[in-house]
Amino acid sequence: MKISSYTGGMVQTNGYLVESAEGNFLVDAPAGISDWAAKKGVRVDALYLTHQHYDHVEDVAKLQESGVKVLAWAEYSKELTLESYGSSWGLPEVTPFSIDECIVSGEQKLFGTTVMVGHVPGHSPDSISFYVEESGVVFAGDALFAGSVGRCDLPGGDFELLLTGIRRELLTLPDDTEVLSGHGLATKVGREKLTNGYLK
Numbered sequence: 001m002k003i004s005s006y007t008g009g010m011v012q013t014n015g016y017l018v019e020s021a022e023g024n025f026l027v028d029a030p031a032g033i034s035d036w037a038a039k040k041g042v043r044v045d046a047l048y049l050t051h052q053h054y055d056h057v058e059d060v061a062k063l064q065e066s067g068v069k070v071l072a073w074a075e076y077s078k079e080l081t082l083e084s085y086g087s088s089w090g091l092p093e094v095t096p097f098s099i100d101e102c103i104v105s106g107e108q109k110l111f112g113t114t115v116m117v118g119h120v121p122g123h124s125p126d127s128i129s130f131y132v133e134e135s136g137v138v139f140a141g142d143a144l145f146a147g148s149v150g151r152c153d154l155p156g157g158d159f160e161l162l163l164t165g166i167r168r169e170l171l172t173l174p175d176d177t178e179v180l181s182g183h184g185l186a187t188k189v190g191r192e193k194l195t196n197g198y199l200k
Contacts, residue, residue, distance in 0.1 A: 050141025122162020123150030
């Protein structure tokens with residue numbers, strides 16, 4: 001399995017391309033990731049959303065038009081993308097899209113790859129993580145960052161709920177698990193246990 005990262009959009013959001021023998025999928029869809037994958041010559045079969053905040057879904061409609069299957073925790077809504085609240089904040093408009101399949105927590109098979117899906121609300125009600133044990137990585141979305149955690153002052157945010165989810169779904173993973181977040185650099189679970197002041 002090969003993992004590549006892309007960063008784009010107004011707030012420099014990370015998206016990830018996972019290539020395997022049985023199929024290729026993206027984790028999140030910041031602006032520009034569709035063209036980036038196309039330039040790499042990679043066919044994208046599916047898109048998995050860690051949550052639906054606008055900066056993670058700007059390219060969803062474009063990907064869906066090309067036949068990419070979209071999977072997420074919840075159905076599309078302007079409340080989850082923040083468009084219902086953020087028009088006065090200057091947020092970019094998101095082209096409406098649909099969710100082809102709502103996924104649940106627990107073990108899933110993504111193109112032959114075993115993935116553990118964890119529900120980690122608090123930053124957004126629909127936030128989830130994807131842990132790939134065979135590769136030693138977890139796609140954490142905006143729940144956990146290097147030295148920080150997701151902001152909780154947006155609609156649907158809840159700091160205590162976020163910390164509970166991080167401790168249950170992320171800090172229980174092996175210390176050497178690489179954390180691939182929605183913004184910023186990668187980190188390790190063990191490093192965050194020892195140094196992340198929000199988790200003390």
